[in-house]
Amino acid sequence: MSFGDPNNPYGQPQDPNQGQQPGYGYPQQAPQGVPPQQGYGYPQQQPGAYPQAPGTLQANNGYISVHGLGTVQVGSMGLRFAARLIDAVAIGAIVWLLSIVGLAGVVGAAESLEDCTSIDPMTPAYETCVNDQAAAAGGILAAFFGFLFLMFIATMLYEWLMISFVGATLGKMAVGLRVVKETTGGKPGIGGGFIRWIIPMVGAIVCGIGQLLVYLSPFFDNTGKTQGWHDRAAGTLVIKK
Template structure:
């Protein structure tokens, strides 16, 4: 028997306790209300398009009908006109074209929140609660019918319903009567965020959610102070994938004092990743942060890494010949992160991500957690491996991908395939960048 587990009702962000949309949430995401002038211009453009489709009927069909109305037998008089076939075509074809045009407009409005006029002036329509595409019947059809009904009063109706009603919005989002009836919201994508850009919208939602949850707190340093009681000092006793676990100095096992003093953790002010220093921490300085792992030996080469140059960058991107094999001690390279910090790649390689896991082929690599509030970096995003003495980058199936920027060209990395890094390359992972420095 297969049991189905329901996740429950969907939780919609940006609603108050009564289920009403909060304008400040949409503003925090970067959505900007569409100006009334461009909304009116969009309506005029769509009306002109309908008028253009109806132009043959107005020129040929309507005069023929009016001339036949005054005759004793209007139908016979109409059919007796010379070129009656063209007159009938001038009535049928514009009618069919206008019907198709309006149906396409409604479908695009319900699916993508855009019509011909809205696309031209740079505005989009979304559901006011979910900030996603509106529903077809209520969001598109109901709104359209209200706007068409306003033309029953020539000039005054459209002026009141389309132009003036947005001014009565108490929330100052310029939602007119058609928008309230259809539960829609018109936004300006030229000055604000495009709600149909899925990637940017996802990042904006995560950023707002992170800002609401996170509370900035000052964490105590694990560094050994220059002076002070010994009971306030913490030393590293075990290495985990997320960093170093500390224990009070006065609780160290007997005989471990000398070994522990050689592996104190150095303080890093504002560093975007967790690091460990093999030497005693000096006073804070502006020197680059060097990541090294002295707690455990590193293998000289990754056993599962490919050994041929064909698995690196394609020949079309630049010829490459494997360098001479180097020992683990001779391998050296570093990354200059966009935050200004420097990461030295150890002999066993490194794995980058928000909460990287070093398993499988990267079991001996150094895990480097990187703080990324926008969450454009995956938990286990990118691996740096030494392949035949060359430093290679391997995308580990990340969500937003990785790439190498070389000579002004961006080369996307195929997940799981090592790509050689050269000195001067720029490595992109998610929305972060790092410069490659090799001897």
């Protein structure tokens, strides 16, 4: 028997790795052209894809993931400005109606004043007339400030309560915007609505400059959420419906 005989199977050199199964520590070679598969326990991610957590902007493209709502579009400043204009018209109509009522009351009170010039200043009737005029003037002044307070309450309730319980004013409804809580996606609620309303009102004390800055503050937001200072304080977002 010749070990050099090519026809003798016992004479062929054996590959030391032939017949062995890949074990631990040995990488398995994939066939050519077939991508290797990941093992168990390792999440497979698409290139460039990242999970979007609530409140996370998506590539700073004007969309944001909000809990309970999914991916929504952030309200633009153009739409917000248009909503403010519509709200100004609505509030102006309320103020106009209240002004008519208040003016009618003031005119009626003024006409009721008695003319004291025709009374002798040396008589007790003159002193009585003057006292009546002073009391009537005080009533007119009280009515004027009461009218201002009534307008303040009306505008406060319009903005505060509609944002709190509806999530939008008439202006925001008209342009397709709504205000939601950033963490839940729900309506702001009475607390969030009040905070969002009171901050611009405090700014209005300084000749309205502070209020204007608050309404322009979304331009200064570098997060891409277009949040104003009042939105940040209240934890709200303005989004498209």
